Amino acid sequence: MATGWWKMAAVSDPLLARLGSVVPLTAEQGEVVRRLQGPARVVPARVTIRSENDPVASAYAIREGWAFACKMLPSGERQVTDFFLPGDVIGFGNLFLKVADQSIETITETELVEISGPAVRLATRQSPELMDAFLSLVSRERAKLVEHLVDVGRRNSVARVAHLLLEVGRRLELAGHDARNGYACPLSQYLLADALGLTAIHVNRVLRKLRLAGLLTFRHGHVTFHDRARLVELTGFDPAYVDPKPTVVALFARMQTNGSPAPHEAVGGRRH
Amino acid sequence: MATGWWKMAAVSDPLLARLGSVVPLTAEQGEVVRRLQGPARVVPARVTIRSENDPVASAYAIREGWAFACKMLPSGERQVTDFFLPGDVIGFGNLFLKVADQSIETITETELVEISGPAVRLATRQSPELMDAFLSLVSRERAKLVEHLVDVGRRNSVARVAHLLLEVGRRLELAGHDARNGYACPLSQYLLADALGLTAIHVNRVLRKLRLAGLLTFRHGHVTFHDRARLVELTGFDPAYVDPKPTVVALFARMQTNGSPAPHEAVGGRRH
């Protein structure tokens, strides 16, 4: 962390914060969550934390720094599937696979906490609330993936780049950083390219276009939004899929007390 | 089902089959699984079973027919995120979101069973084995999504189309159909295009190219593989992500009996 320009305030317990944002947890449950985690560990930049096909025994919480998940193709190309920001909890979706289907690598120096998979499994069995919170995180991971697929499949390169930078900004805001008008961003144009299905060269040109259009500037590791309204319009960015929603738990609870465990309403008949 | 040419033998209980392929279930647990499901219902082709932003109260199992999940963009374009085949269980990944993040529509006439979300939730709380099986299905959904993202982001159009057709073939095989050399396939070129981030017109040209290259033929609703080896080489297709693996359960069980609930091994130090 020689330069440290991208450094941000570390959350004391990211996992607890994330789970708690979904379901209110008692002090006792908070203690259980704390015990799922190993000691904090500092990993240098550009280190592979876990490789594809490695056995999966843990998830991770990032207290500080940036990382990403990717998959390599036989041809040597790579597809970045997700970026991980300070405060993010990662790898829950892999926890029930025998081997990891993606690698995880650090971008900057990163302080992370290992979360024991088996311990998570035990805890969720003992506490339904924890299971709900846990499943919520998995759902969020999935929702991000779906949005990413839409991005790559059906948006043009300008909207693609802008959309990703808006998403990252929104996620930083949710983690308590002020990213409304911009943020420090250690993502290289190569990483952006591999996430968005473009070449780094083209990402460069797209960034120039965005800059000349007065929409946003991404230079020297800093993203600045110049015209948020037009950016949102251009990309169709809707932060719903990253914002922490109260889970469906409330709904479930209501249904149970109504004594109607299996409602089979008629299937809709809309035609397209 | 006027023509019925694509009709296939319906599985008696797809949900039970899928869960059972992951974790061995007792007769008692099988009975619980059976009670999660509503009556079978036949839905015509081209019907929206569930729309984006609808509240999520159930998942579905397809006894027969094909369906797909998609997301619409403000521009009116759509991104197909997954196809659902006979025997597939769908929508588990959405079960813990408040509202659906994707629509689900039938392609052919479809016979499906509704699976009550609240009932699933209760069942998984009472039976750890069911929870494992349930989480495994969610993981598989996620793995398919990741592979799809790689497809759209980093494969050329020819490999993209071929890869999707290989995947569908493999999934049909796993469901007990003989699809080694080909299969009946009701997917239109428009659907393929919206799944793969291409235009229908271009999909048409790509299919011609594949046909002329002697690799595969997709015409009149039937896919035929002419040179599987070269197709696999061309696409880098590795069915691991669709094949039902024994869950990580065995591993977990071993760790628990070792009395080591939270192993925090050193993080790997590989550099890229």
Add this chain to the structure above:
DNA sequence: CGAAACGTTGAATGGTTTCAACAAGAGTGG
């Protein structure tokens, strides 16, 4: 039969990549 969805083809256009080259910044070791 007629309508609607799906498939097919050509020609022109435009977006993206490729290749090649060079500039700028960050980190390393003498």
Add this chain to the structure above:
DNA sequence: CCACTCTTGTTGAAACCATTCAACGTTTCG
């Protein structure tokens, strides 16, 4: 501290791939 290297950023020109527009054939279904 400077020279060196490595990574990242930047630009131009040519080649390529995919889309668009427009038209027509085919199949399916009411």
